[in-house]
Amino acid sequence: MTKIPEDLPDCTVFLLGKAYQKAHGDFQKRLKPYGLTNMQHLVLEGLWYQEGLTAAELGKMLILDKATLSGVLERMVEAGWIRKEQSPDDRRIFHLYPSAKANDMKEVLIEERKKANGELLAGFSLEEQLLFKRLLRVLM
Amino acid sequence: MTKIPEDLPDCTVFLLGKAYQKAHGDFQKRLKPYGLTNMQHLVLEGLWYQEGLTAAELGKMLILDKATLSGVLERMVEAGWIRKEQSPDDRRIFHLYPSAKANDMKEVLIEERKKANGELLAGFSLEEQLLFKRLLRVLM
DNA sequence: GGCAACTCCTTTGTATGCGAACCATTAACC
């Protein structure tokens, strides 16, 4: 059995990466039966919060690179989760809307996110949960 | 419009992802002048801790998928950061060693990691830093 | 000895993630 270097458990960048890796993986598995990825779920949440956003606005809201978002949106249109509508005012822009299929599953999908969050924080006391979120917000 | 039960700033999976995104990006930028990536730096730290590890052992230590590691190691050999030596006892296995070039930069590179950690936690009190790391360890 | 099971690693396929270059369009300004 290989031991972990003493330094690693003290390296916050490493710890943060691994905590994210686990949280992301768990959420991904939870979403797999729906044919959605973590990222695609996030996009839907953004559009449920405000329909008709452009890719640039959505990227700003979700802190995502436009190059990344471009591919994600294309696959989501392909899979019928969202709709792109070119703006008549500015032909560079597309307004984004969740599809009927997405809206039908809205409640269930939001519930899955809540469950994922609950599962992630299961080992924390209520106080620790609030504190943890507060600290994460500082880092962003 | 239907309201969202839980706002994005309260979604821990999201917060964790964004905190990681920022930490990872900052460390990546810090390492760029050396021609190293975050992941490659991590591999070197693992091998400095114990030379001659196999890919499987290193993956276990760093919690990395073997498929991911395979490509990373290939690029690191290509770039002259590490050396792969086939084991005479078991021809499936490669033992991994940091190159002379890597060892020459060991002190500097470890210093960069420390600086990255310091920068990341700059907004936290000493108490918060310890608490944050403790909470992250629970999640792994 | 021999074959099944297991292990190590690679390969393939899909999905991020971001910098940089690029095209089309719109805004800004002289």
Add this chain to the structure above:
DNA sequence: GGTTAATGGTTCGCATACAAAGGAGTTGCC
């Protein structure tokens, strides 16, 4: 009003990530 700057989106290149399958090698067990 025409050149320049800025913006929105796509594409390319590179580097993770991981599931799944596959090839090569080793072990276990009768």
